[in-house]
Amino acid sequence: MRQAPKGGAGSSGAAPSDGRPVSIGTVLTLLREEFPEVTISKIRFLEAEGLVEPERTPSGYRKFTAADVERLAGVLRMQRDHYLPLKVIREHLDALERGEQVQLPAQATAPRDLVPGMREPGEDRPATARVGREELLAAAGVDEAALADWESYGLVVPGADGSYDSEAVTVAKLVAELGRFGLEPRHLRAVKAAAEREAGLVEQVVAPLRRHRNPQTRTHAEATARELATLSVRLHAALVQSALRVRLQ
Known part of the structure; x- marks a missing residue:
């Protein structure tokens, strides 16, 4: 059984408290406290990539030890905090198993939630x-x-x-x-088409401002686009909720 990474990128409070192996569903519950977006499919994918090796019962069910859960938490943390590819994460874990000291890169800053092509007024593009x-x-x-x-x-x-x-x-x-x-993806074509129409509407509003010779006006165009995009998303959500309320009555 592979060793769990200790400290730094590998320590986690999400581990079985009684020491007994647990099911993949329990692992998901333990990890979601820190990683709310993790899914069973992702845990299986990390297993398929050789980053964790849970035991198997005679009937084929996965059983994860505390070390397995710690190892998964370490992998997820290195992805989240350092944006490391799986190949590099695997190399770090292998080095830890050999008893080597591993120096992770500086913690990355998560990208801002910007409208594509836009930046904060007065700032360089991040x-x-x-x-x-x-x-x-x-x-x-x-x-x-x-x-x-x-x-x-x-x-x-x-x-x-x-x-x-x-x-x-x-x-x-x-x-x-x-x-x-x-x-399925075919069901989401209407959602994509609606998003493209909304983006086109925002573009129509700000296009004259973005073509202006005054830099301050161009900066105002970008801020306006961000505000319009936010309002558009809020309106879309409200309309969907309203339509559902009518349909489900």
Whole structure:
């Protein structure tokens, strides 16, 4: 059995208290206190990638020890706090097993939730963290076939270099969650089309301001676009809730 990483990126309070192996469902409950977006699919994906090796009962059920839970927490923390790819995380864990001291990179700053192409008024454009295909699959807890399906419908779009920005990661996680309720990519085409229409409406409003020669006016255009985007999302949510209330009466 692999060793759990100790301290730093690997310590966690989420571990079975009585020392007995637990099911994957219990592991999910333990981890969600710190990692609310983790899913059973993601735990299985990390197992498939060799980052944790739970025991198996004679009937095939997974049983996770306290060390397994600590190890999973360490992997998730290194992804969240340091944006490390799985290959690098695996190398860190292997080094820890050999008794070596591991120095993790400085904790990364999560990318801001910006409207694509916009920045805060008066600031330079912030660097946006990008992830590779493997990291996106792990974040969403899905397999290659599912991601390829999402891309075929234009729900998730990679950059020119094949990497994904923070918005793509968020979309992937949400599409995966909706999939738990039986919603397939083909069902989400209307949602994507509505989002594109809303973005086009915002663009129409701010386009004249962005073309203005005055830098302050251009800065105001970006702030206006952010505000319009926020109001558009709130309106969309309110309209969906109102429509559901009528339909479910």
